[in-house]
Structures are given as structure tokens and as C-alpha cells.
Amino acid sequence: MNLPKKRILVMTAVQAERDAVLRGLKGDQRFDVCLAGVGPAAAAANTARILATAEYDLVVSAGIGGGFPGRAEIGSLVVANEIVAADLGVATPKGFMSLDELGFGCTRVQVDLRLVNRLTEALLAANLPVSAAPILTVSTVTGTAESAAEMAARVPGAAAEAMEGYGVAIAALDRGLPVLEIRSISNLVGPRDRNAWRIKEALAVLETASSVFLEVLL
Ligand SMILES: O=C(O)c1cccc(C(=O)CC[C@H]2O[C@@H](n3cnc4c(=O)[nH]cnc43)[C@H](O)[C@@H]2O)c1
Numbered sequence: 080m081n082l083p084k085k086r087i088l089v090m091t092a093v094q095a096e097r098d099a100v101l102r103g104l105k106g107d108q109r110f111d112v113c114l115a116g117v118g119p120a121a122a123a124a125n126t127a128r129i130l131a132t133a134e135y136d137l138v139v140s141a142g143i144g145g146g147f148p149g150r151a152e153i154g155s156l157v158v159a160n161e162i163v164a165a166d167l168g169v170a171t172p173k174g175f176m177s178l179d180e181l182g183f184g185c186t187r188v189q190v191d192l193r194l195v196n197r198l199t200e201a202l203l204a205a206n207l208p209v210s211a212a213p214i215l216t217v218s219t220v221t222g223t224a225e226s227a228a229e230m231a232a233r234v235p236g237a238a239a240e241a242m243e244g245y246g247v248a249i250a251a252l253d254r255g256l257p258v259l260e261i262r263s264i265s266n267l268v269g270p271r272d273r274n275a276w277r278i279k280e281a282l283a284v285l286e287t288a289s290s291v292f293l294e295v296l297l
Pocket residue numbers: 092093116117118142143144145146217220221222240241242243265266267268271272273
């Protein structure tokens with residue numbers, strides 16, 4: 080019996096990340112790898128546009144990201160066990176209040192933990208340093224030690240920060256599709272230091288991780 084072929088949409092912010100994922104997928108036609116653009120709004124709009132054109136079984140937000148010190152080091156991978164819009168809310172004199180706390184919506188997207196575990200275990204089996212943890216989506220990149228500490232405390236256990244996951248996730252949820260996010264850590268979240276970035280290395284890890292998708296996600 081021919082099982083229906085799964086189709087998976089992978090969204091990356093920029094072309095360099097898309098190229099890395101495509102190299103890892105080795106041309107497998109069951110994956111479409113498309114550009115989300117940088118930031119949650121562009122990611123939501125571009126993901127929604129693509130999901131309107133074809134039938135998919137799973138949506139993945141993939142790319143580089145910042146790792147919270149002590150939780151995800153440069154060169155490691157983080158698979159989201161929750162995708163959180165960490166700066167969607169209001170700043171008050173008593174601190175940040177999320178949209179959830181305000182009663183205006185949901186900033187925390189749940190993911191299929193069975194899929195997360197399968198992917199994480201496969202990445203570990205491929206000798207890749209990986210953890211499953213909440214990944215934060217921000218519109219403003221964290222750039223100071225104080226804001227990094229505040230952000231890490233805002234979502235207990237958060238291991239990484241990026242800018243597209245929540246946007247991709249909302250578009251997937253709107254179509255009733257499961258979503259995953261995977262980030263290859265290129266820098267530590269904290270004081271801005273572009274010289275400390277290891278983008279080339281992170282893209283190489285993203286490529287290797289993408290080759291594992293073939294074994295697990297189909
Ligand atoms: O100019 C800076 O200091 C700076 C610091 C961190 C990130 C940026 C970006 O422009 C990020 C754009 C792109 O990369 C992803 N990314 C990678 N590291 C992080 C991070 O620490 N926090 C948030 N996003 C990050 C992100 O998903 C974007 O697509 C500039």
C-alpha cells in the first residue's frame with residue numbers, strides 16, 4: 080500500500096539558512112524550504128501565503144538563534160518544546176505582563192512533544208549537542224546582560240531566542256498544522272558583540288541537523 084507522501088514546509092529567515100537546510104535535505108522533494116523573512120510579522124505573513132498554496136503535514140521554523148548562557152552554548156541545537164512570543168505584552172512599573180496575563184490572547188504555542196522527542200533523540204544519536212526547551216520569539220534582539228536575565232526569567236527554562244518561530248507557528252496553527260522550531264546557536268544572548276558570533280559554524284550544524292529531518296519527520 081502506498082502511504083501518502085508527507086509534505087513538510089521548512090521556513091528560514093534568510094537565504095543562508097535556507098541554503099544550509101537544502102544542503103542537509105539533499106534535494107528531497109518531500110520538503111519545501113522557503114524564506115520567512117526576519118521577524119515574527121514577516122514570518123507569519125510569508126508562512127500563511129505559502130500554506131495557502133499547497134497541502135502540508137508539518138511546518139518547521141529553522142535557523143540560527145541566540146543561546147541563553149548555561150542553557151544552550153554556541154554550536155549546539157535547541158528544539159522547541161514550546162514556542163513563546165516573549166515580548167508580546169505590556170511593560171508596566173511592576174514588570175512585563177504577557178498577552179495571556181492581560182487576557183488578550185495566547186503567546187505560548189504548544190508543540191507535539193512526541194515529535195520533539197523523536198527529533199531530539201535522533202539528533203543526539205547523530206552526536207549533535209541538542210536540548211529540548213522553550214524557544215523565545217522576540218521582535219527586539221536582546222542586547223544587554225540585564226535584559227538577557229530578565230528574558231530568561233520571563234520563561235523558565237528558555238534556552239534560545241530568535242525572531243520567527245511564533246510567527247511561523249501562528250500561521251501553521253491557523254491551518255490546523257503541527258509546528259516545530261529548531262535553532263542552531265550562533266551567539267549567546269546578552270551584551271551585543273557581533274565579533275563573538277559564529278554564524279558559519281552554526282549554519283554547518285544546521286545543515287547536519289537538517290539531514291536528520293529525513294530520518295525522523297517523514
Ligand atoms: O546586531 C546585533 O547585535 C544582533 C544581535 C543578535 C541578532 C541580530 C540579528 O539581526 C538576528 C537576525 C536573525 O538571526 C536570528 N538570531 C540569531 N541570534 C539571535 C539572537 O540572539 N536573538 C534573536 N534572534 C537571533 C533571528 O531569528 C533572525 O532571523 C543582530
